[in-house]
Amino acid sequence: MNLCGEKVILRAVEPRDLELLQRWKNDPEVEFFQGESWSPPVGKKAQELWFRSHGWDSRTMRWMIELRGRRPRTVGYCGFWSVDWKNRKAQTGLVIGNGSDRGRGVGVDVLRTLADYGFRELGLNKLYACIAAYNKRSLGLFVRKCGWRQEGLFHQSFFRQGRFHDTVQVSILAREVARRNRE
Numbered sequence: 001m002n003l004c005g006e007k008v009i010l011r012a013v014e015p016r017d018l019e020l021l022q023r024w025k026n027d028p029e030v031e032f033f034q035g036e037s038w039s040p041p042v043g044k045k046a047q048e049l050w051f052r053s054h055g056w057d058s059r060t061m062r063w064m065i066e067l068r069g070r071r072p073r074t075v076g077y078c079g080f081w082s083v084d085w086k087n088r089k090a091q092t093g094l095v096i097g098n099g100s101d102r103g104r105g106v107g108v109d110v111l112r113t114l115a116d117y118g119f120r121e122l123g124l125n126k127l128y129a130c131i132a133a134y135n136k137r138s139l140g141l142f143v144r145k146c147g148w149r150q151e152g153l154f155h156q157s158f159f160r161q162g163r164f165h166d167t168v169q170v171s172i173l174a175r176e177v178a179r180r181n182r183e
Contacts (some may be wrong), residue, residue: 003063005113007106010063010078015051017064020074022047024097034095035132035158035167059083065094065110067101075101078110080118080127089126090118107141119174128171132158139168147180148172 003010013021024030025042054060062079066072078094094110096102118124128151131138142148148170156164 003113003117005109007068007109008113009066009068010113011066013062013064017074018047018051024095030095030097033132033135035135075106078114088124089128090124091129092127093129108145111146115172115177119177125174126171128169130167130169133166133168142170
């Protein structure tokens with residue numbers, strides 16, 4: 001099922017996306033801003049193996065981010081990870097692969113679309129994200145633009161470029177989104 005926002009369509013990851021995902025995974029700028037989720041360079045075979053081995057899993061959902069319009073264009077990916085059905089929460093995040101597509105409201109629409117699906121359709125109560133403390137753009141997106149709140153700071157939680165860095169955990173609850181939607 002596709003998830004539709006105002007600017008985006010979140011659709012299933014398809015084999016045609018593997019080359020684009022590989023390019024983004026190997027892009028130093030994209031990788032740097034993902035913080036803890038570091039991985040070594042990914043080759044074509046490794047990307048294909050990842051795709052084949054990560055079929056449907058009740059704890060993980062992934063979507064490609066496509067801009068709506070006459071000529072839809074794939075600009076990133078997003079998902080839910082570590083879905084905890086008993087406690088009704090999930091980790092979420094997104095990547096906008098090309099710098100020219102950032103800062104245009106795509107991330108806001110993706111987060112709203114994910115929250116709507118997670119809270120209204122899946123019955124989740126909480127969404128959370130872990131963001132590198134130096135990733136000011138993502139923190140601004142989640143906290144300032146979308147109203148998530150900072151829950152915690154994990155000191156020196158990952159090693160990148162010769163030093164340790166902090167991670168900020170942010171979250172939003174279903175009732176907070178429902179209240180905003182009523183206002």
